[in-house]
Amino acid sequence: xxxxxxxxxxxxxxxxxxxxxxxxxxxxxxxxxxxxxxxxxxxxxxxxxxxxxxxxxxxxxxxxxxxxxxxxxxxxxxxxxxxxxxxxxxxxxxxxxxxxxxxxxxxxxxxxxxxxxxxxxxxxxxxxxxxxxxxxxxxxxxxxxxxxxxxxxxxxxxxxxxxxxxxxxxxxxxxxxxxxxxxxxxxxxxxxxxxxxxxxxxxxxxxxxxxxxxxxxxxxxxxxxxxxxxxxxxxxxxxxxxxxxxxxxxxxxxxxxxxxxxxxxxxxxxxxxxxxxxxxxxxxxxxxxxxxxxxxxxxxxxxxxxxxxxxxxxxxxxxxxxxxxxxxxxxxxxxxxxxxxxxxxxxxxxxxxxxxxxxxxxxxxxxxxxxxxxxxxxxxxxxxxxxxxxxxxxxxxxxxxxxxxxxxxxxxxxxxxxxxxxxxxxxxxxxxxxxxxxxxxxxxxxxxxxxxxxxxxxxxxxxxxxxxxxxxxxxxxx
Ligand SMILES: CCCCCCCC/C=C\CCCCCCCC(=O)N[C@@H](Cc1ccc(O)cc1)C(=O)O
Ligand SMILES: [Zn+2]
Ligand SMILES: [Zn+2]
Numbered sequence: 001x002x003x004x005x006x007x008x009x010x011x012x013x014x015x016x017x018x019x020x021x022x023x024x025x026x027x028x029x030x031x032x033x034x035x036x037x038x039x040x041x042x043x044x045x046x047x048x049x050x051x052x053x054x055x056x057x058x059x060x061x062x063x064x065x066x067x068x069x070x071x072x073x074x075x076x077x078x079x080x081x082x083x084x085x086x087x088x089x090x091x092x093x094x095x096x097x098x099x100x101x102x103x104x105x106x107x108x109x110x111x112x113x114x115x116x117x118x119x120x121x122x123x124x125x126x127x128x129x130x131x132x133x134x135x136x137x138x139x140x141x142x143x144x145x146x147x148x149x150x151x152x153x154x155x156x157x158x159x160x161x162x163x164x165x166x167x168x169x170x171x172x173x174x175x176x177x178x179x180x181x182x183x184x185x186x187x188x189x190x191x192x193x194x195x196x197x198x199x200x201x202x203x204x205x206x207x208x209x210x211x212x213x214x215x216x217x218x219x220x221x222x223x224x225x226x227x228x229x230x231x232x233x234x235x236x237x238x239x240x241x242x243x244x245x246x247x248x249x250x251x252x253x254x255x256x257x258x259x260x261x262x263x264x265x266x267x268x269x270x271x272x273x274x275x276x277x278x279x280x281x282x283x284x285x286x287x288x289x290x291x292x293x294x295x296x297x298x299x300x301x302x303x304x305x306x307x308x309x310x311x312x313x314x315x316x317x318x319x320x321x322x323x324x325x326x327x328x329x330x331x332x333x334x335x336x337x338x339x340x341x342x343x344x345x346x347x348x349x350x351x352x353x354x355x356x357x358x359x360x361x362x363x364x365x366x367x368x369x370x371x372x373x374x375x376x377x378x379x380x381x382x383x384x385x386x387x388x389x390x391x392x393x394x395x396x397x398x399x400x401x402x403x404x405x406x407x408x409x410x411x412x413x414x415x416x417x418x419x420x421x422x423x424x425x426x427x428x429x430x431x432x433x434x435x436x437x438x439x440x441x442x443x444x445x446x447x448x449x450x451x452x453x454x455x456x457x458x459x460x461x462x463x464x465x466x467x468x469x470x471x472x473x474x475x476x477x478x
Contacts, residue, residue, distance in 0.1 A: 014150050014463060016395075016456045026142050026455055027125065027448050029061040033134045034118035034127035040102040040167040051079035051164050054101050062141045064148040076180060079164035080173035085144070087157035087466075094157035094186070095384065095465060096419075097458070098193035098412055099136035100166035100173070103129040110442040123447050130446040132439045133194045135454060136427060137162050143458035155466040159188075166412045169368075174412035181419055188420040190376075190384025192461075195407035195425025198392075198399060201432045202305065203274075205282040210274065211392050211399050213385060214407035214425035216266050217414065218308075219340035219372035221349050224333055224365040225249055225357070231330040242332035243321045249357045250316050250334050256356045258312040262297030263289075264343035266375055266406050267309050271296070273403045305436065308408040312341045312349055335367070342372040342406060373414055376422045378404040384422040391461045395428065395453060428457035 018026070036057060038050045055075065059066050066073060070086040079101075087094070106115035106128040113119040115128040129135070140160055159181070163173030181188075195217060200209040227242040227249075262268075268289070275286035285292045300306040307313070314336060321332035338349050346369040354364060378385040389402050413423045429450050438444040 014147065014152055014459075016459045018146065018452070018455075022146065023452060026138075027120070027451060029142065030130075030135065030138045030446075030451055031118035031120065031125055031127075032057060032061065033138050034125065034129055035116055037116045038102050038129075038164070039105050040165050041105060043165070043168045043171060045168070046079070046102060046165060048079070051101070055079065055081065058141060062145045064145050065141055068148055070153070077164065077172040077176040080177060081160075081162040082177050082180070083144075083160040085154055085158050085160070087154040089155040090157070092156040092466075092468065093189040094159060095189045096159040096161055096191045096416070097140050098161050098163070098174075098191055098416075099140055100133050100163040100170075100194070100412055101137050102164050102167050103132070103134070104167050104440050106442075106444075112443055115442075115444070120448065123449065124445040125448060125451065126443065126445045128444055130444050131427075131429065131431075131435065132444065133166070133427075135429065135446050135451060136194055139451065139454040139458050142455050143462060146455070146459060147462060152463070154462065158462070158465065159186075161412075163412045170412045170415050174415040178415045178418060186419060188416075188422075190382075190387075190422030190424060191413055191416055191420055192384065192388065193411050193413040193423065193425050194427050195409065195411045195413070196405055197427050197429050197431035198396065200430050202436075205278055206274070207279075208277060208401060209399060209430060210277070210401035210403060211396070211426070211428075212270070212403055212405035213378070213388050215376040215378050215385070215404040215423075216342050217373045217407035217410055217425065218312075218342065219344075219346065219370045220410060221338040221340060221346050221369045222367040223336045223338065223350070223353065224367050225336065226331065226333045226363045226365060227361055228331050228363075229328070229361075232328045234326040234328055237328055242329050245359065245361055246319075246321065246332040246334055249359055249362045250319070250336070252356055252358075253314050253336060253353065254316060257301075258314060258338075258341075258344075258349065258352055260297050260301060260310050261312070261341045261343050262300065262310045263293055265341060266404055270403050270405050274401065277401050305408070305433070308339065309406060310341075312344050313339045315339075339408060340370075340372050342375070344372070346371055370410065370414060373417065373423065374421070375404075376424060382422060384424050387461060387464050387467075388424055388426055391457055391464055392428065394460055395457045428454050 036050050036054050037047055038054050039047045072084040074082045076082050108114050113126045118127045161177045163170055165173045196212045196214040198209050198211045227246045229242040278286050300310045317337045318335035322329045340349055392399055392402055407425045
């Protein structure tokens with residue numbers, strides 16, 4: 001099912017087998033990348049020394065990529081990198097692989113090894129960026145380097161875009177690369193970015209791992225709530241202060257989750273495709289969602305991660321108030337980060353929020369908002385989705401569940417909707433719930449074997465993408 005077997009759709013003509021020396025080199029290169037603290041702190045506030053060092057580092061560890069005549073390398077926005085790999089067949093529409101080189105900050109606290117040490121312990125490489133997202137940066141370039149060493153020449157052109165500020169919104173990296181490509185008239189067949197994994201143990205009644213390819217991503221609304229009151233002496237306080245009023249408003253928001261949207265958006269398709277993978281009685285429940293949806297939607301609300309799939313989430317992330325111990329505070333401010341369900345809009349969330357707070361003394365300031373992303377095609381004709389499926393089947397033959405899903409966070413790919421309608425978020429790496437918590441958390445790590453598999457996946461994916469787009473039609477399946 002999926003891509004038609006044409007003469008060009010051979011199973012990876014260059015075998016994805018790497019020598020012992022290559023395997024050691026690839027893991028050491030990843031460790032070196034982790035040791036460069038390319039931290040993004042705030043929009044416009046990055047470790048520029050580290051970002052510059054990272055640029056030099058990739059030149060050093062991937063020399064063939066940089067000296068190949070059909071690959072053009074450009075630095076965009078000072079620290080982001082755009083590679084244009086010219087294929088031999090201009091009739092094939094190009095695609096793009098995305099990753100980001102920046103990471104969120106990390107202190108040593110709670111880590112088994114320092115977060116920028118890149119140390120290997122018991123078969124795992126530890127460090128900030130091992131899952132998010134230097135693994136992808138390095139695996140993409142590593143796979144290309146290994147292909148080039150084997151004299152590979154692609155048929156289909158592709159781009160590699162490595163942003164340097166994804167963790168603080170991508171305005172200087174991805175957004176600029178996107179504008180540059182648009183100005184050049186580029187239209188892409190599809191994009192592959194971070195944003196989902198091979199999920200293992202996320203659904204209690206499903207014992208098998210499943211590959212979830214995110215075909216949409218949630219939107220967001222950063223809302224600042226503000227209360228202004230007359231300041232005064234704390235010895236004769238008013239009945240309510242700006243802090244008390246704001247705290248009550250914020251508490252109402254936390255206590256009143258936005259509506260459960262189960263049944264709308266890509267989740268329904270995800271569960272329908274998963275239905276037959278459950279054993280009895282869960283299989284009956286998932287095959288009859290028309291009857292059991294109230295039960296399933298309630299079960300999903302129970303866990304934070306699955307709750308994030310069924311509704312717009314509300315997270316109070318900042319709270320500032322007070323200037324001195326004996327001064328009634330003039331102003332109190334709180335910032336709330338909403339992650340918007342694909343079936344809702346920014347305006348709807350704003351209205352619901354005002355209705356919940358129901359207090360005229362609370363002012364609302366929209367700091368930033370992004371609508372949820374459209375759903376990318378994932379049918380038999382969808383080249384990007386089918387190539388990911390095909391490559392999963394070959395690299396991870398033990399995985400027989402590949403489903404479309406929704407990314408609960410945001411990715412740089414949102415800056416590229418002007419270039420393609422096919423945006424797929426998938427990291428070919430096994431992820432368990434405790435690994436999920438390590439992303440932006442502590443003890444982020446990747447096993448050496450998982451990293452090798454990721455390189456193998458991209459090595460095969462690039463070759464598989466050389467197929468002509470001849471997806472299987474339903475007629476041929478009859
Ligand atoms: C039914 C099956 C259960 C499915 C469970 C889903 C599990 C989710 C698995 C993986 C998701 C991992 C997502 C990783 C990507 C993280 C990307 C990220 O952190 N992006 C930032 C971007 C951002 C946005 C706004 C800003 O001001 C700064 C940065 C984010 O916060 O979203
Ligand atoms: Zn990331
Ligand atoms: Zn991140």
